[in-house]
Amino acid sequence: MASDRMLAVYFDNPGGPENLYIKEVPKPIPGEGEVLLKVAVSALNRADLLQRQGQYHPPPGASSILGLEASGHVSELGPGCQGHWKIGDSAMALLPGGGQAQYVTVPEELLMSIPEGLTLHQAAAIPEVWLTSFQLLHLLGNVQAGETVLIHAGASSVGIAAIQLTRMAGAIPLVTAGSQNKLQMAEKLGAAAGFNYKEQDFCEATLKFTKGAGVNLILDCIGGSYWEKNVNCLALDGRWILYGLLGGEDVNGPLFSKLFYKRGSLITSRLRNRDKKYKQMLVKAFTEQILPHFSKEGPQRLLPVLDRVYPMAEIQAAHKYMEANRNVGKIVLELPQ
Incomplete structure (x- = not known):
């Protein structure tokens, strides 16, 4: 050559x-x-x-x-x-x-x-996944010590980085994943709890874990199919950061009124085209x-x-x-x- x-x-x-x-x-x-x-x-x-x-x-x-x-x-x-x-x-x-x-x-x-x-x-x-997680948590999510963070796709590369960075910030990471093997990996890396979205309602499990308060921050690469559960388990003044649409781009239902009731923030992000x-x-x-x-x-x-x-x-x-x-x-x- x-x-x-x-x-x-x-x-x-x-x-x-x-x-x-x-x-x-x-x-x-x-x-x-x-x-x-x-x-x-x-x-x-x-x-x-x-x-x-x-x-x-x-x-x-x-x-x-x-x-x-x-x-x-x-x-x-x-x-x-x-x-x-x-x-x-x-x-x-x-x-x-x-x-x-x-x-x-x-x-x-x-x-x-x-x-x-x-x-x-x-x-x-x-580079790509850790910088993405750092950006989502700190620059956009303004994560604070003591807050609870729900990380979807917790065994993905971004999820694995986010679990560790959440812990380092003094916050509490919760994750969703689709298998017991992936949940075990997430918990080994520091997730406080993991929910198998194929077997249980992650919204109900999240609210139970937080004693009804909901989570302060959601890192969401799923999008459409998760919108209602996301907003239902968001705490008052919570931040929901959307950085992917693996679950579709369509929303059918009262997203704005539910988000408005929670005083929630919906933030979107793409790193590649910055x-x-x-x-x-x-x-x-x-x-x-x-x-x-x-x-x-x-x-x-x-x-x-x-x-x-x-x-x-x-x-x-x-x-x-x-x-x-x-x-x-x-x-x-x-x-x-």
Whole structure:
């Protein structure tokens, strides 16, 4: 393969996992203030599945290649870089796309050092989901010590991060999940209680746990099918943050009156299409406040959880595995070196 070429996960037409293949494409060239990262490990997110299906397009100007986070080594510095990074440095990156390829360009401010003691595989499991959870809890949710937080999809990668960050903030995490195995994992990581949404009414269980008061904060990636239970178990002045629509986008019923009665706030968020300035602020705050806790020993140590590692060539199998909702934690991809 020529030095100006690389391998990338690709699809020509939207559809199922069988449409994915490995393609040789031009290697990107770092622009002003950008770093070229040689990717060692990337990670799979629900956004990748949606993009493959034609339901979630990358932001304007972003790579059309899948992959919202990656770890690897600095390969080249573009013009105007400020000297924070040197060639050969190991780093992890928050990306709007392009991570599932051998090389990706990244604004230097969106690179983060890999915490001491973590592998490249663990590092690839951090940027997108941990920054999402940090943003939902702190920047949008304003979580406070002593509050109760209901985290849907508690064994997802965002859920696993949110459980740990909620505990670190002195708040009480409750989770929903669809199997006993996933609930056990969530409780092992610090969830105070877990509710199997397939077997019980999570709203009733939440109200019972909170002695009728409800939860102060809900992190919701489900949307439509959960709206009524969410608002019913929300405490007075509670905040409900919607960051996904896995359960549909339609609402039929008196959402506004129920929310109005609770004086509740409904906040929506998408990280991928935020502008560069916002992401720089988020990465800086996360680096200062959260990143050191991945290296600290003790009860407040943070831990990315890996479920499976796939070689890049098995990208179809990785998508099928996530689509079947079998993973507890992160699915990561090893890139050819």
